[in-house]
Amino acid sequence: MATDQNNDPKKELNTIFDDERDLLMDHEYDGIQELDNRMPPWWLYGFYFTIAFSVVYLFYYDVTGWGLTQEEEYEREMAMAAERFNLEEREAIDFAELAILEDESSLEAGRMIYVSQNNLCATCHGQQGQGLVGPDLTNNLWKHGCDLESIMVAIKDGFPTRGMQPYGSNARLTTEELHQLASYIISLRGTEPPNPRAPDMSRSVECHLD
Numbered sequence: 001m002a003t004d005q006n007n008d009p010k011k012e013l014n015t016i017f018d019d020e021r022d023l024l025m026d027h028e029y030d031g032i033q034e035l036d037n038r039m040p041p042w043w044l045y046g047f048y049f050t051i052a053f054s055v056v057y058l059f060y061y062d063v064t065g066w067g068l069t070q071e072e073e074y075e076r077e078m079a080m081a082a083e084r085f086n087l088e089e090r091e092a093i094d095f096a097e098l099a100i101l102e103d104e105s106s107l108e109a110g111r112m113i114y115v116s117q118n119n120l121c122a123t124c125h126g127q128q129g130q131g132l133v134g135p136d137l138t139n140n141l142w143k144h145g146c147d148l149e150s151i152m153v154a155i156k157d158g159f160p161t162r163g164m165q166p167y168g169s170n171a172r173l174t175t176e177e178l179h180q181l182a183s184y185i186i187s188l189r190g191t192e193p194p195n196p197r198a199p200d201m202s203r204s205v206e207c208h209l210d
């Protein structure tokens with residue numbers, strides 16, 4: 001009986017077109033041979049593109065430094081945000097340049113902050129500044145300076161190791177609010193409220209506004 005030629009695996013393996021004979025490579029594994037075909041153009045162009053890209057990339061980011069690194073991009077965006085929201089300007093307000101506010105509405109605004117549950121000043125320093133847990137703020141005995149700037153800094157930074165958080169309760173105030181609050185505290189000086197807390201003479205010094 002004649003065997004069907006197409007079912008003969010040997011025969012099939014050996015079927016190589018005439019124009020492919022030159023391309024046949026000389027290795028063979030398990031009867032599998034390989035043709036040294038040209039690579040498809042789309043693949044080659046992709047490959048050339050990655051080479052060109054890497055050269056440009058290296059040049060742009062490393063050799064010339066024109067491209068920004070992630071860190072530089074971050075710095076730049078932070079700077080842009082600071083500019084946009086005027087952060088630097090706000091930080092730059094120098095407390096030393098401010099004058100004590102004496103108009104009624106500013107002092108009233110300061111008083112509202114002083115007695116508010118938000119910043120808790122009155123909780124520790126008394127409703128009239130006579131002192132409770134914190135020192136009396138109405139006399140001329142001070143530990144950290146009695147001028148506007150010192151008081152603004154005292155409020156802003158607090159004395160965390162001695163029991164006063166920044167802004168009394170960490171509830172941040174704007175520079176304007178700090179200014180009003182500190183002016184209000186200065187306005188309490190000499191008011192002699194009842195039941196003042198005794199000063200801690202070991203650390204307080206006599207201080208007057210010039």
Ligand code: HEC
Nearest residue numbers: 119120121124134142143144145154159162163164167168
């Ligand atoms: C939890 C209690 C507490 C709260 C709230 C608090 N303080 Fe004080 N404050 C203190 C204590 C305690 C001191 C004394 C720090 C020291 O001994 O150095 C102090 C010190 C100060 C001083 C400096 C006094 C000096 O002799 O130089 C000022 C000014 C002051 N507080 C203002 C405020 C204002 C304004 C607020 C509200 C925003 C506030 N404090 C909220 C406890 C408090």
